[in-house]
Amino acid sequence: MAGEVRQLDERKLAVLRAIVQDYVGTEEPVGSKALVERHNLGVSPATVRNDMAALEEEGYIHQPHTSAGRIPTDKGYRLFVDKLAEIKPMSAPERRAIRHFLDGAVDLDDVVARTVRLLAQLTRQVAVVQYPSLSRSTVRHIELVALAPAKVMLVLITNTGRVEQRMVDCPGAVGETVLADLRARINARAAGRRLPEVPGLLEELPAHFEQADRPTVSTVLATLFETLAEQNEERIMLAGTANLTRFGHDFPLTIQPVLEALEEQVVLLRLLGETADAAMTVRIGRENAYEGLNSTSIVSVGYGSGDESVAKLGVIGPTRMDYPGTMGAVRAVARYVGQILAES
């Protein structure tokens, strides 16, 4: 009557929290007696049992079989993450260690590689880091190099340090002066702009050239636009697969589909893509679209060189994971990577 229907009272929530914490720690179904012993709930096991029955009724926990303890369901973890847990901040020494480890990086590849390893180590789970995406980056410089009379190399450098190169086969020989002119015009217009904006800014470029050179100019521009648009080519780096061995008891069954999913960059990219940009996203068990990852949870967040995110990173582990700790680590690492990128 008063308040919401199906409202769980304080103590029941405390019981759920305790169950999650214990189960994550021990990996074993937790019973009423053990619960009151470890957490001082101030009530007797019998009372806890009643609460547990209610929680089970609501679908937050369940028993693997009669006369076993309870384990949280996906829905239980969800409630835990949303209402019962606080992100656990990293300790000062941990933060220093992160900082120090990432500071040693020399180029973008190295930043990503270090980040992913660090994250895997901190969380003792599988870490995933997406390379800064092209579409959010801005152009630092575009270079054209004549390699052969009718062959031009196109190099695109972004503010995130990413470098893309493409070969362009031109319809005819390309004069050095034309190339220099084209290079200058492109950079004058494109430098500092977001990648997706660039095609619009360069559209009218061919008109500035002699009739004879226009085919070449158009070909080069076409390749450039292609490169700019090529979001598919987004790369991902993985680490910590060995941590999968700590997954569970029913081993090969659980781990195989996970390993398969991890090999499919497409799957991983889609997973990360579902992350909200700024806020941390937690997808628990079956909330996850991909079937093979039904018994895993994914904690992910965007990171960026400035205020806004240019890519995502995250951690994949068993649903039974230490959410507060994992979320803390993910958040901290994302922040520091952002700083590093902004500095470089």
Added chain:
Amino acid sequence: MAGEVRQLDERKLAVLRAIVQDYVGTEEPVGSKALVERHNLGVSPATVRNDMAALEEEGYIHQPHTSAGRIPTDKGYRLFVDKLAEIKPMSAPERRAIRHFLDGAVDLDDVVARTVRLLAQLTRQVAVVQYPSLSRSTVRHIELVALAPAKVMLVLITNTGRVEQRMVDCPGAVGETVLADLRARINARAAGRRLPEVPGLLEELPAHFEQADRPTVSTVLATLFETLAEQNEERIMLAGTANLTRFGHDFPLTIQPVLEALEEQVVLLRLLGETADAAMTVRIGRENAYEGLNSTSIVSVGYGSGDESVAKLGVIGPTRMDYPGTMGAVRAVARYVGQILAES
């Protein structure tokens, strides 16, 4: 007396061959009776038992426990690979499929990615492909781009399609004419040469420039030499980790160290490094230096764009693997990759 001591007669070898084949197929210790049933050895089980006893005496096979069948030892597999097995050539349709699959590649990354996936699929094991190493490649082109008054980007393109770029912070502003001159001189001397030769060819370059420009020239050259020498930065691509789940029964114990090893690029690079250049190398179980891979075998071979190898590729699987088939696949894939690289 006649012939070598410890010489095994023909039939014993046939028995060993049969044991290896059966065990690889069934994953179960193979007994004398099953053996004569499946292979028509033309002798009775009792005879086979005698031979088995002899083989065990010599250390080629062993029993997990009394009253179980025999399984080959590392030494047994070694003999099998060296004397008893022939590399199984790929069938014509398989060869066509390989060809077709690799032909679709658009750049070096793509070639390597396709190769590694293909190899994993063909052998149903973990595949490893090393990127063409810099030291064996030749220079196709070296480009210098002024990004800022005192900031130059250096791009190195090799004949294997690999592209390396570095930023160079120069001691002072760099004139465009100086840069063009330097670019021309570098390419005139270095194009087509092996990477390790290049430093020798460019040593006297600073002498051709004005006194004022020499620090800049030297700085650029220093970075170039560094890039040329940076063999450490050799990269590797992996695929097929999910195939590890078919490893064995004592699962987590075996798989964990393997996953750990696979995460260490250094370990993998060293493993591949031990491969003889041209010939196919097979390292079986404990022959392997790295402890975590003691229960795995590695089949590897060099591949190259011309006659000589520029990098290695291979397959990692349980010692109990189909050696003839695996070796056939590895050889075929290496050949076709070589062709693709030569064409591009």
Added chain:
DNA sequence: TTTGGCACTCGCGTGTTCAGAGTGCCAGGA
């Protein structure tokens, strides 16, 4: 040298038992 026969060993699957953990329910008490 091969072969059939035979006794022996040992792992594995099955069945049974038993203790312990955990539950649900009920009746009494605050």
Added chain:
DNA sequence: TCCTGGCACTCTGAACACGCGAGTGCCAAA
């Protein structure tokens, strides 16, 4: 109305016994 102690019940997992069958080693005969 809610909490609590008590009690009967359920079920798992470990321990143990047992028998089957696969496989072996050895020996004597061909």
